[in-house]
Amino acid sequence: MLELANVNGFYGTSRALQSVDLTVGNGEFLSVLGRNGVGKTTLLRTILGLMSRCTGSIRLDGGEINVLPTHKRAKAGVGYVPQGRGILPNFTVRENLTLGTFAAERPASSIPDHIFELFPILKEFLGRRGxxxxxxxxxxxxIARALLSEPKILLLDEPTEGIQPNIVEQIEDVLIDLNRKNKLSIILVEQNIKFARRASSRFAILNRGSVAVSDDIKALSDDLIHQHLVV
Structure with missing residues (x-):
């Protein structure tokens, strides 16, 4: 589904992502872990084409996307939920959702019912400002807005950060169902190790902009967590 080969991401002249090789197969759930500042968000931004410069190869469904601008990567099937959510506060819920449809291959004329089945509260608040x-x-x-782009792969940057526990559980369950029932490929940047272990099929640990460890989720041992994640 997604393949990164010798990928480097730059902020100006500073190389923040270094020689990254990663693959995410069809229907896989990859959790990207690491301490603060090691390049997790930078990895997602590089895949999206949001860095000053990026070298190497990024292939989606066999096609090279590293030559494409960000909006065409979205059209190609990369969905993104940024850290901080990126909601337009003066737009209504309906208007925020409608924005997501613009990146779909066949933009919908209305919000499909399955979105409200995933997140019922959004239907109740359609007219409320974000x-x-x-x-x-x-x-x-x-998350709903990103799903409306009909992505082949969904990138999420710490979606459970700073959220009340009952909503965290709902979001976790939705993401797991999307992956396991709908076979949606997911890359999750997350500090919640319990969630990563529960949801993921594979993990990658970043350190100083490089992949330090990548393996099946069953190999995410307490020793690895202590070595690479504990502050």
Whole structure:
């Protein structure tokens, strides 16, 4: 589904991502782990084409996307839920959702019912401004908006950060179902090790902009967590 080969991402002249090789197969759930500042968000931004410069190869479904601008990568099937959610606060829930449809191959004329089956609260709040939602409701909106682009692979940057526990559990369950029932490929940047172990099929640990360890999720031992993740 997604293959990165010798990928480097730059902020100006500073190389923040270094010689990264990673693959995510069809229907795989990859959790990207690591301490703060090691390049996890940079990895997602590089896949999206949001860095100053990027070298190497990024292939989606066999096609090279590293030559494409960000909006064409979205059209090609890369969905993104950024850290901080990226909700437009003065737009209504309906308007925020409608924005997601613009990246779909066949833009929908209305919001499909399956979105409200995943996140029922959004149907109740369609006319409410995004900025008036709680943090958990905004995160549900951000995920729903990304899903409306009909992505082949969904990138999520710490989707459970700063959210009330009952909403965290709902979001976790939705993401697991999307992966296991709908076979949606997912890359998750997350600090919640329990969630990563529960949801993922594979993991990658980043350190100083490089992949330190990549393996099946069953190999994510307490020793690895202590070595690479504990501050």
């Amino acid at each position: 900025g008036n939602l709680s943090g958990g409701q905004q995160q549900q909106l951000a």
